[in-house]
Amino acid sequence: MELLNLVSKLLTYEEWFRSFGFFQSLLLWQALGFKLAWHKSQRGQSVDWIGARIEVQGAVGRDLKISLPPDKTAKILSAF
Numbered sequence: 001m002e003l004l005n006l007v008s009k010l011l012t013y014e015e016w017f018r019s020f021g022f023f024q025s026l027l028l029w030q031a032l033g034f035k036l037a038w039h040k041s042q043r044g045q046s047v048d049w050i051g052a053r054i055e056v057q058g059a060v061g062r063d064l065k066i067s068l069p070p071d072k073t074a075k076i077l078s079a080f
Contacts, residue, residue, distance in 0.1 A: 022043070029036060042048065046055040051072055057063040068076070 045057070046053060053067050053069060055065040057065055
């Protein structure tokens, strides 16, 4: 049981550390005077960007999967 508690604390720490780095980057971007399109912002393991879906998968988030939504796939296939 102690091992399970230790693992859950480590995962929580990893999530916190990842969030902290994300927010540090945002603060630096704002401090440098660059603008952000907040209404377009997304965060998580899967985000849509320039018409594609980008997913980070795997135990440590090292697998990257890029896919097209079904409507874009159908549009491309209809051209052939």
